[in-house]
Amino acid sequence: MVRLRHIVLFFFISLTACNSGKNKKHPAGTDTASTVQKIILPPYQIPEVLPDDGQVGVKKGAVFIFKNRGFELFSGGGGNGRQYASVINTYNRLKIPGLTIYNLIIPNGFEFEVTEKYKKLITPAKIAINAVFAAEDPEVIKINPTDEIRKHRTEYIYFNTDHHWTSLGAYYAYRSFCDAAALTPASLDSIPSKVKPGFLGLFHRLTRSVVLKNNPDSVRYYLFPDSVNFYIGSSKSIGYWAKSKMYAEQVSGANSYSVFLQGDLPVCKIETQLKNGRKIALVKESYGNAFAPFLLNNYEKVIVVDSRYYSGDFVAMLKAEGINELLFLNNIFAAHTPFHISNIKGLLNPGSPKAKP
Helix, strand or coil: CHHHHHHHHHHHHHHHHHHHHHCCCCCCCCCCCCCCCCCCCCCCCCCCCECCCCCCCEEECCEEEECCEEECCCCCCCHHHHHHHHHHHHHHCCCCCCCEEEEEEECCHHHHCCEHHHHHHCCCHHHHHHHHHHCCCCCCEEECCHHHHHCCCCCCCECCCCCCECHHHHHHHHHHHHHHCCCCCCCHHHCCEEEEEEECCHHHHHHCCHHHHCCCEEEEEECCCCCCEEEEECCCCCCCEEEECCECCCCCHHHHHHHECCCCCCEEEEECCCCCCCEEEEEECCHHHHHHHHHCCCCCEEEEEECCCCCCCHHHHHHHCCCCEEEEEEECCHHHCHHHHHHHHHCCCCCCCCCCC
16 A cells, blocks of 8 residues: 555645646647646555454454454443543642653553444543543643554564563553653564563453464563662551562463562552653553553653552652652553542542542
8 A cells, every 4th residue: 555655745745846847848829738736645544444354253241252352341431531630640649749640541452453343332542531531621631542552563572372462562552652751662673572472361251262272372471671769568568678580480271361560469669770860650451561561661760550559649659759750651441430439539538448449
């Protein structure tokens, strides 16, 4: 498609040049000069809904099995999205001096595989995410990574057998974040990595599908500089930090996604050798585990809080650690699910009980 556009463009440039030379002189009494209009070709766009290819999807409970992969079908929006926006606004209206707030909502995998046949089963992520953003205060920096991720839809960006994204999918969202935060993203070309093979995730556990079993995943994680210090914190004390390791390299098989940040820790901290004055707190659910390690390429301090489990004094910790940037990063389901929204709001009330599904 791109090559065809270049050929067409070359043709019109050549035609213009030829006409320009031929029409310099004309026989007396004739006016054959013509105006050559500039033709602007639209940029190549990846379709948001793919053409029907004849492949058939099968629902098994909450899992949609399609093209030998498992998916969740997001059909939410409306009131829950506005409630999520209201909670983000609550943090903005605290007016913590010097604190910049970002909100990044992650689309799920089916967004990039939906065909004409199944488009009515879902709410397009881009529309739902932008509806949330429309209800947020203008000071909140809003990041919709859908278009950036879509550019790479044929790459291994979401797992086949699990609801999470891969570290590569997280990387493309990280690039969207860097663009919004005036940062230069790290290049994966210079970062070594390791791979855990044979990962069968949540979709396989829920369905025991042979189709999914025969299409297992692998979990790649990137090895960042040894100068990084990783600490595990506690809900009981904002001053408690126990040194540990960023990756749980001992995990394997069905637990392989827990390699990132040792799984769903209530709170952890990463300190780097950078001295740029930028210190960020990330409020997330499990999608954030694969995302957080990329931030250490740009920040001297990264604190990661899982809103489902942390019950300490969140605002006091932000102030004690000198945090000047706050990123809310949640997948599109979490951003439209009442118990997730309640737990994010609950971080403002230390010790408040956690909402459950």
